[in-house]
Amino acid sequence: METTLYQSKYQRLGCIPFQSDAIELLNDSTYDPYIKIIYAPKGVRLRVDFSEHYCQDPTLFFISPNQYLQFIELADHGYFIYYNRDFYCIQLHDKEVACDGLLFNNIYHMPHTILNPKENEIITVILEQMLEEFEIRASTQEEMLRIYLKQIIIRATRLWKKQHLGRLGQESHREIEFFREFSRLVEIHYRTKHLVGDYADLIGVASKTLTHKFKKFDLPSPNEVIKDRILLEAKRMLIHTSLSAKEIAYDLGYEDPSYFNRLFNKKIGDSPIVFRKKYIEGKNVPLE
Template identity: 50%
Template structure:
């Protein structure tokens, strides 16, 4: 069966919905969607890799991706949905930053891109997706705004569920100010990890002392800001090693390290393998975790 494809597009904005199953994974796995923000709604029985994390769905699950690499390795015959759009189509302003195009679901220090849905939530998401499909098919002049409204509802509901499923008790009980620090750090880390490598630089961006930032993360029972910075850098290093032909020296420079030997030592100490061996061993099936 061919891929069912529904698309809205004008000069700057693009939004699409694909319906797929095990018979047509090639298009979904291709690199053509990498520049877009992406949401997958998959039923039980799907196996997929997002970057270097592997998932098997036991029930309906939403996945939220930006530039991560996606590889759906196995799919059930039940149909799945794939939404993709650019920032010109949907990017909520700063007062709604928790559900923005770079909001909690898409960039967070936990690197958890999924939300599992119970039966009632799955029905609600299915209805929102059906409404989006109907709007794409009708092509009414108001369709664009209706689609954006349904998309925001989906993101809001998923954000609520993500917080329930992934935030520990300390964060759940945190004040609004403490939680915003956690979110703001995730956001600025995603923007600046290539050129800013120490806690003081991020503390300055967040208008607080480095000790204050570190203390806030400790009080929330999170890893230290320094460790989270390193984790993000190493994740990008793994991406570049595995998915490009760049030399280790070039990757080091890309990630802001003027001394490739230092970068090599950092990667080896944290990952447990040299960059060259990581690439070779990962291809042959041996996995490493940060």
């Protein structure tokens, strides 16, 4: 299967057009350190962390390096884009695409946007143009590839807002940015800051104000969002590392491992050790 790759010094961007028989290639650990964008046609089934997704329509998925991706079932005419932060860092270029906290690192844990027929046509044309650009050996190739990548991200961000923000999507840009900033801050600080007040201080509002904003739009409370992010990382570490529950608790900023164990048990329904054992044995475990 043909793969295309642009690399210059530390910068890398690759695109793999895939067919239904490419599961082994796409599940290779080679791509784990990269940011990934998947154009998944109808019929693709994949797992991101502990959530399984089945595509009934063409869908774009946005996967951060710290997320775990596994393809379960593929279809023809898909695209697998991977790149590193040296090629394009959404945090450094946030004003350009404004997707951090939405497509990536969002509090809703929804790393995808469904394409309507019009957007699907536009996105597939961009992907085809990107593939053509890999064949052009010109001094402007790097920037052209980056432009195509940004086009995909910007169009997907607009769609994501319409599909996932609900009532919040009807509010002002400033209001949306408030929640996007909260998402970004949780992603940065969840290991060291566990209280709503910590994030209220960072944003510059009172804790009650922060909580009220979430309640106003029927969103999970800030405390739930913070705890869910911590526990998601705990589950990742339990399944994908050999660290003990105590070591994971310390890594996530809990000086009292027994408190962490009680929190995990209350939210997940099993102790960390039982969760790991059930998952490894393939038993039914509470994934969300």
